Amino acid sequence: MRNGLEARLTRGVRRALPACLVLALLGAAVACRPEPAPSGAPMSWPAASARHWRWQWQLTGVLDLTVEADVFVLDPVVTTAAQTTELRSRGRRLICQVHVGSVHPDDPDIGRYPARVRGTTSSRTGRTWLDVRRWETLRPVLADRFRLCRGKGFGAVVLADADGYDQDSGFPLTFDDQLEFSRRVAALARSLDLSPGLLNALAQVAALAPDFDFAVNEECVRLGRCAKLLPFADAGKPVFHVEYAGVTTDFCVTSVGYGFASIRKNRTLDAWQDPCPPPP
Structure with a gap:
């Protein structure tokens, strides 16, 4: 009955x-909670939900599909279409992480980056910085990376290594060179039905926040730099924040007070996480 x-x-x-x-x-x-955007549409981020997202960031290890999170940030190459389909069936919102300013020897498309756009290789990450001034060379490669994300059911992309101007890249990149590149990449993502987000790059957040829909940040509490992310939070855009040290009771008061969705993770970004309690 x-x-x-x-x-x-x-x-x-x-x-x-x-x-x-x-x-x-x-x-x-x-x-x-908002329903996920249908496949083929860019992710939306309702301002009313900005402080309440539960999120997960996993780039290594066997993907744990059971983590209680609304948002997953994943590697689009190793994540399978079957996994994204399963996550979407559970109402999860999916962000693919794409390195736009560097390339790694293990990247399947490394052969598409000619020697003239490759600069210094980081001894820490093994990634080689790219000359972001050469947009016509980089654009088709990035477009295909974004199409891979879209084809696997991701609705958003977060841009990693969008700070080559501030690194020993091997090129005389300027602050303005980086701004122009990041804005172009954000526009490219939108043209391919992906919501663009910015990973770190705190020195440019004030200028770039209007061009991006969300931010992902590492360790702003430990580094004392969380205030630099306020252009996102004040605009009702989500800030997905992670700390790698300490305990949640130490940093959550600060990060949640700023309006961020915060978790603690291992630096390897495996499945383990310890989320901050959601705000009231």
Whole structure:
């Protein structure tokens, strides 16, 4: 009897009422969170949810599909379409991480980067910095990386290594060179139906926040630099923040106070995480 009543209520109000109100009428004790964007559409980030996202960042190890998170940041090369399909079926929102300012010997498309755009190789990461001034050379490679993300069901992309001007890149890159490149990459992502996000690059956040939909940050509490991310938080855009040291009771008060979605992770970015309690 109850199942029949629920079905009639759902059919009668689905078109007229928001999904959360339908659930309330049915007595469901669940939180109201935005539904993920359909495959083929860029991810949306409702400002009202900016402080409440639960997130996971995993780039190594066997992907744990069961982590209780709304948002997953993943490697688009090693993550399979079957895995993204499963995550999307659970209502997860998917961000692919793409290195736009560097290339690694293990990257499957490394042969598409000619020697003239390759600079210094970092001894720490093994990644080689790219000459971001050569947009016509880099654009088609990045476009195909973004198409890979889109094809696997990701709705957003976060740009890694978008700070070559501030590194020993081997090129005389300027602050303005980097700004122009990052804006071009953000526009390219949007043209391919991906919501663009910025990883770190704190010195340029004030200038770039209007061009990006969200930010991902490492260790702003430990480094005392969280205030630099306020252009995102103040605009109602999510800031996904991670710390690698300390305990959540030490840094969550600061990061959640800024309006960030914060977790603690291992530096290897495996499946383990310890999230901060959500704000009230």
